[in-house]
Amino acid sequence: MTRCPRLMKQSCSGQLNDQVACNTHLRIAMKPAQISTFFATLRQANPLPVSELEYTSVFELLAAVLLSAQATDVGVNKATRKLFPVANTPARILALGLEGLESYIRTIGLYRSKARHLMQTCHILMAQHGGEVPRSREALEALPGVGRKTANVVLNVAFGEPTMAVDTHIFRVSNRTGLAPGKTPLAVEQSLLERVPEPYRVHAHHWLILHGRYVCQARKPLCWQCQVATCCDFKPKTPAP
Numbered sequence: 001m002t003r004c005p006r007l008m009k010q011s012c013s014g015q016l017n018d019q020v021a022c023n024t025h026l027r028i029a030m031k032p033a034q035i036s037t038f039f040a041t042l043r044q045a046n047p048l049p050v051s052e053l054e055y056t057s058v059f060e061l062l063a064a065v066l067l068s069a070q071a072t073d074v075g076v077n078k079a080t081r082k083l084f085p086v087a088n089t090p091a092r093i094l095a096l097g098l099e100g101l102e103s104y105i106r107t108i109g110l111y112r113s114k115a116r117h118l119m120q121t122c123h124i125l126m127a128q129h130g131g132e133v134p135r136s137r138e139a140l141e142a143l144p145g146v147g148r149k150t151a152n153v154v155l156n157v158a159f160g161e162p163t164m165a166v167d168t169h170i171f172r173v174s175n176r177t178g179l180a181p182g183k184t185p186l187a188v189e190q191s192l193l194e195r196v197p198e199p200y201r202v203h204a205h206h207w208l209i210l211h212g213r214y215v216c217q218a219r220k221p222l223c224w225q226c227q228v229a230t231c232c233d234f235k236p237k238t239p240a241p
């Protein structure tokens with residue numbers, strides 16, 4: 001039976017993802033003062049969080065994020081460290097050809113479809129955007145292999161917009177802590193945009209990803225060493241081993 005991750009003794013009703021709080025606890029959320037303390041604490045520990053994907057241009061960022069779907073940043077970096085010195089613009093990727101591109105990224109999961117999408121994206125960037133990465137959500141989401149999450153990452157990291165790219169870590173942390181409960185990534189994204197105080201919005205998604213990746217982990221959150229435990233609604237907290 002699926003159990004509510006925010007109160008393990010309470011069973012969820014209905015068909016809920018096991019990382020989403022039950023209907024009862026979806027309605028309970030962190031208070032504004034708790035949210036401010038939550039982000040102030042994360043900011044104090046890491047004032048300028050950055051993506052763990054390696055890139056040196058907006059195009060490299062776009063390509064790396066496109067390649068990172070259902071793959072680790074470490075795995076993507078390993079491949080792009082060889083790819084980008086050879087081809088780090090749309091024109092150079094196209095010059096590699098599909099098989100040439102695949103040879104650089106075959107260690108990444110789903111590499112065949114990602115290679116195809118990246119080639120198609122490069123064609124569009126050359127034909128419609130002068131070889132540059134567009135700044136609008138609509139134009140980004142029109143690129144093959146670029147969904148809402150990827151567009152949010154590019155808009156945030158490359159262009160400094162206060163977007164929330166809800167990945168598995170942000171989805172889990174937002175629900176588990178009561179920060180921004182929601183049953184879908186889009187619901188969580190909209191809740192975060194409403195609930196995260198303005199001074200924290202630009203960096204919020206990185207703080208949440210890093211917190212979810214290294215502290216508030218999926219199987220066993222490291223509550224006993226968590227800096228934001230006092231403002232988190234999750235119960236019961238994981239005790240120290």
Ligand code: SF4
Binds near residue numbers: 223
């Ligand atoms: S106390 Fe920290 S690690 Fe534990 S659930 Fe809350 S945010 Fe996650």
